[in-house]
Amino acid sequence: MRGQLLGGRYRLMRQLGEGGMGQVWEAQDETLDRPVAVKVISLLAGGGSRGDEARARFLREARITARLQHPNIVTVHDLGETGTGDNRVPFLVMELVRGEGLDAMLRGGAITLPDVARWGAQICDALADAHDAGIMHRDIKPSNILITPSGIVKVLDFGVARAADPYATADRLTRTGLILGTPPYMAPEQARGFPEPRSDLYALGCLLFELITGQLPFQAPDTMGYLSAHLTQEPPTPSSVAQAIPPVWDDLVLTLLRKDPHQRYWNAAGLAQALRRLDHAPAPVPNAPTLRLTSTDIPVRPEPGEYLLATSIGGNGTLRLWDIATGRPVTQPLTGHTGAVFRMAFSPDGRLLATGSMDTTVRLWNIATGLPVGEPLTGHTDTVEDVAFSPDGRLLATSSMDTTVRLWDPATGQPVGEPLTGHTECVAGVAFSPDGRLLASGSLDTTVRLWDPATGQPVGEPLTGHTGHVLRLAFSPDGRLLATSSRDWTARLWDPATGQPVGKPLTGHTNIVWDVAFSPDNSLLATNSEDNTVLLWDIATGQLIGQPLTAPANGDVTAMRSLDGPLLAVSIGEDGTVRLWDPATGQPFGQPLTTRAHPPVGVLLSPRIRHRTRS
Template identity: 40%
Template structure:
């Protein structure tokens, strides 16, 4: 899973990019009654939107709550829609500026049912947005609830949306090279999001940002403006359509037809038409006439408005604006190739037989793509024009939600559960995900277990929603150290998904991949390798080598190969994945940096410490630039820099680095945090390398005491600290004290790990060495013999 990328010894949430400066808010070229315009990034100084609001005497929703969750300090409003506000804010923990989007209450006496729907969709929107990791999509950093108000924390972008660029240009079209570049970058971003099964459904100029460095990003996961009758024709021509904006809606959206990724391609065609010619394809004042134009009228060629446009761009945009989805480019990748060939003048390859991707109606879960969806619900019909089912898209969200109407197709004769029950269970499932995201794994597990039991009763054991809850149960078990239980749970999920979805379905493969990870946790690395290899073969066959999920699996396989001792194979595979991610995502993308981190780790294991040091430093610098110097992922890379320096004999540099790292870890996470203590352990080790053994023993004693109190006396980290004390005492010649500690460590490892575990044998070897130093040679020889026999019995090589 994307949110579960392995770091060196544990999985971690992927970090995000953070641009620096911000830009000024400017009005869109058209009314924006549907949501927030340019929500991710737009202000200067106190913000023009805020100054205008103050002049109108408006009260901001969260003006009295300037600090959210003791972390995000709201500064000024930079966008407002009917249901939400976007604030420029400062992340006090990391010292960076962000955009915070808040869901506002609906009127003085809001309809509870309607508000509940909006809140659930806002949560789903946050989860979907946070799962998208691409340089062409606005990054989501955080999500939560503060004093009853839901909020979403996003990157603050330095740039202008396309509507603002048109306005800046006096509503004249943009330069041709800019139009082509924007088209190519948006096609690339849409290709990624469509591969994730996500359809935007509200692509328009105001939702596409061009940053000052030329990067183009899709943004605005907007909140729709509510109406008392959001599905009626009256709302279509006044307050707005909840699922799209009239000037950029596809014919199938307008007619209530099945909407898939090709609807986004149509909307992109409308956007490109406008920035290339200065006007949208159907430039009419009446919204109804605009919709009819999309449905019935062929657009005029772009070069009838602007003769200097290249012919290939005219053809590409008109193809995007085809009335029938089947007549448009197959997908965003096809579109990008057409643009590239047109731009470079290269001859495209001869077309061969193609298979169009299977699509699914909006609002259905991903597992229905191979099923018959049944009778489609149609919207209200007025003046002979069927309208969309607006209740399916109240937030103009990127859609991956479930549709209860599809459930009976897989339940047979099971009684149909009420929509209220399904909605409640979905909400509780989301709560479990949020608890996990915040690190409350025990509580998350309790929530998911309860939801799984109720879903199994209501929907059946093999229903995708039931299995989704079971999947999360397994994940929480793996995060709380219960790997055996997690393995059993994932086994149930794999079996159920293979029966219901097939062995090559992405959700089946995701469960098998998590199973492989848990096998690695249990030290069963050969079995993990076999499963990773099988999953990878399936992903490459069904998705291609460069699909994000395929690359994630290749990353995990490289990680596991290192644990099998196949270091050269691990290095080669990790290097290939890093190169692929650099090419597809950019050199500073979180996934790219995670793999380069793994490359550096393998280099260290291979003894190539100079190369490891250089790579770790590059990762640390990139993370500091994008996340901040105090971000946990930056600090993790700095810790590895310290290890590399120590291995190279540069103890003084390592000591200086660890002193600074301890201060930063303490400030960010507290003095008793595991990572703070790990940094202090590194500090103690390097004090020893500098022969400052009294200080080293003192540091190790303090760390050991905290670990014993917080983790327990037999925890592996506690035992490592106790052994470090013994090492220092030995160097100080205090061998009797050292022997007592070495025996404690070896006895504890025997109890916890077994007598023949490699760590236990290392502890007994330390004990024998200590006996030898004390002149108790006979005892030492006997213990060395016992260790050697156990090693032979286990089949482990002598270190």
């Protein structure tokens, strides 16, 4: 075919490759005087009505695919047919990409983890764009991925596999004959003939496994062997095949290789973020438990004095302050409350700690000395359930079992205005918006109320939808969302500007949802529950990310973040040992704290302290 002129303008110059569907040539576009790549789809050659139907479908779907315009997708310039009569063969004209295919690179063995993370994220970017346009690839494999000399990924052949299937229908990809896709990379549901976008993610999981280990997750002598393996066998962990692969890579790849598509990453965009975090993840710590790579928040390892953790232990109201970096207490125990402390809050500057107790009082503590500041704040007539500082530190809000919310001036210890009334049962949680213009309260009366803290007046109507007690609240860092937890086993998201729910309730826990916490980048919500798990949710989709983080035996697990600190997972052992983890990397954050108390142990992370005085 060398020298042949296709479509009256594309001169074939040099064959670049050949596969099951045809040949790829470097060609010269004689009209525009530029080099191009031409794929000649020989699979559709042949006469009869079936060949005509297949060619027509190929041209139709190639036109759809040509709509994709993305820097990681090879651009389609033109399409046409060569030959006459029953020997007509379609061809596809694409940009000519100078680079090397991953299939060629793999001949030299496994690829370095940073390169795999970087290239995998770009593949996901391409898939996300295609999936948003309603186009699945169906044949992700090394030979369909090119890497340019500058390290840019180019994904080839979107839609070509389906277009070439002579049995494709609107509701089923193939009935018999041609297997759509490449068996070593084929998702179980695709092998059954029912692919979906996450089938592409499964194929990418096979590809990532191969890139980091140098071999495929399943070994088989033939097509049926591969299909059987995808359908019935569990893949090995990559680290069992190749050395020095961190647990977070095992976790990511094995999640992609789940048989059930719903247990994989929800979409390609989320997976791209996870891979980019892997590209920047710190070195693994030996014997660290495997946690899912989920959050874009990757906190630095704490320095001494940079973050403090407050713990409330037992029912006598005793508190301790700990240095996260050393795992050691920084002051003597904080004593003065005569009842259990339910909630704590650091001031935005990290200098004060506010605590609310069953003894009906609120106390303020000097963080540097561990001593009380002023007299206890009195006025509530029942247990103080929650405390929260305003973003500027000038107000302290408290909620109580006495059905009221109170505002205080922490500088003087005096109340500000009259109690906020309207709830008909215990007010379990309060939270300020990031701009300080709203105060939210949640109650056992199942409602959420919004207040203007400047006037003490309600804002809008109560937020209704929970069918059980509303327990805790948190505003997203950008203030656009309010999250609530409830005894109805759900968490909910709300638009505080309108008071309307956002999306559906977040269901996944099997017991009371105690608390909610956002990641600093607004992308994730963490929830913890009486079922002893922490779940992580993608805010954009409302979908769960990864597997639950489960409490140690006879212990507790929770999630938290400070005003300007990272989102952290906290495990509390039966002996009261507190361990913090960065869920973004699966790495421990700081040192374990030995409280020598039985759970439950309340925990609260301070704002980052030392950075305020750095040059």
